[in-house]
């Protein structure tokens with residue numbers, strides 16, 4: 001039995017590329033972060049920074065080709081993920097780790113009832129026979145807030161609204177009480193009013209079941225509210241990480257700082273919004289040195305020439321920048 | 332539903348009317364059947380008597396009017412050759428063709444699903460290359476050429492199988508294989524394409540993330556969706572089977588409707604030609620409705636529209 005303080009999930013120097021024809025897209029370039037039991041780790045970053053690919057790699061859902069994991073390690077509960085035989089790893093999926101995807105309509109099978117799909121993990125893992133599994137599915141539908149779960153279990157995904165479909169996805173992901181839930185932008189596709197409800201549901205479930213959660217999101221307000229830790233991704237690397245209560249008020253990476261200034265936040269007063277200048281890097285032709293340098297106000301020749309070191313600005317708070325300490329100190 | 336059935340029926344009746352008119356007059360262009368049915372030494376009176384009895388002495392348009400009247404009365408005419416109502420002759424031949432078609436379809440569909448699904452699972456690998464190329468050849472090879480080649484090779488040269496006729500298992504091998512080739516080829520292509528899409532879909536990722544075993548991911552989650560695409564070509568395949576049956580039955584001496592039609596053309600047995608075409612058209616109509624119902628049954632999104 002692994003020790004209770006040991007990290008639940010460790011992603012260490014993960015590297016993933018997509019090869020198609022002559023082009024190589026380096027989607028993840030040495031990303032590292034840790035998730036502890038019962039904690040919520042928010043993964044932040046612009047679109048294209050490698051968040052979803054990292055999540056898919058943890059679940060081993062990347063199709064190869066085109067995806068190739070060229071380096072790094074993932075450990076779950078201390079055990080190697082990437083090296084395990086696929087059939088054996090598959091038995092952990094759903095049972096120990098659940099996943100909620102962004103697009104619930106596409107992520108639910110259109111030709112099976114939601115009851116059947118929620119019952120499936122129980123059957124696939126040999127936990128319950130079909131009939132009992134369906135009863136559990138109905139109970140889960142009720143738990144995630146679907147009215148009349150008995151009747152709705154026999155409906156198909158297209159008969160639900162976007163928010164209700166995401167509830168179905170969540171019910172499916174938590175069916176077997178996993179110790180980790182990975183939620184990849186679970187509310188991005190939803191109406192603003194529904195977003196908060198889904199987030200509340202996720203948090204309730206997390207507390208109720210003592211789940212750890214990797215929450216991939218754009219919503220910094222949500223991060224400030226729910227995250228224990230944050231990992232900020234840029235160009236396929238985690239450029240800053242630490243406790244949310246340390247990082248958000250006092251970031252040490254210019255990108256995190258820019259990100260915080262660029263989006264509206266519900267949690268703090270903002271004078272004005274400053275969109276980040278320039279556009280996200282092309283992952284097939286990443287800039288040399290620090291990938292953020294072409295867009296960085298502080299960039300110097302040093303930033304172009306070499307990859308910056310990981311600077312520890314405070315206990316458990318790291319940033320990958322030559323000037324991390326200055327940014328952290330507000331200089 | 333009723334509106335849909337009516338619309339389909341109206342379309343079918345219009346198409347069938349055109350077809351029947353064409354067949355009726357084309358058949359009569361092949362000549363007067365009198366010479367075929369009476370011996371060369373038959374007297375002039377006997378010939379005129381035969382023509383008059385069957386109405387062949389009247390102008391074609393008048394014959395047609397009479398034919399339409401009879402059809403509306405439910406009378407599809409009388410077989411010159413068999414000296415029995417044409418309907419009986421045609422319906423008698425049907426079970427033989429249906430048996431051949433059912434066995435062929437069963438084999439073609441199950442093989443195509445297995446081959447298409449496995450080819451899609453590892454695209455570009457040896458199995459996929461062999462399966463895809465083979466199915467492309469199967470889908471495009473002319474039935475007639477394949478049938479003759481098969482007879483020459485397996486029946487004439489190697490003498491492994493009978494050339495023609497009906498009977499036990501050996502008699503089924505060549506006709507079923509030749510007839511299955513095209514639907515098999517077409518279905519492999521369709522199933523392979525649909526399976527590739529399904530296997531790359533988000534719902535398949537979800538299934539894997541739930542810990543569903545790979546076998547069920549392929550044969551339950553992906554295949555169940557890919558079958559929808561297969562059903563969309565079922566109508567083409569059904570019509571193709573009828574075309575194929577005409578050739579295969581003729582070449583292999585299989586006493587079904589296909590052979591009956593060809594024989595009836597040779598014998599200028601007009602009523603049998605017309606009756607077999609009309610009954611076949613009705614069968615295609617029914618089949619298309621069944622296919623549509625199957626599609627509705629398979630796709631809940633359409634069911635709830």
Ligand SMILES: Nc1ncnc2c1ncn2[C@@H]1O[C@H](COP(=O)(O)OP(=O)(O)O)[C@@H](O)[C@H]1O
Pocket residue numbers: 018025026027045046047048049050051052053054066283
């Ligand atoms: N199947 C794929 N083939 C090629 N490139 C891909 C594929 N999936 C993702 N990528 C690339 O990987 C990079 C990271 O993508 P992703 O992880 O989805 O970003 P995000 O942070 O928005 O979730 C992007 O540049 C994207 O274009």
Ligand SMILES: [Mg+2]
Pocket residue numbers: 051052053184185
């Ligand atoms: Mg993403």
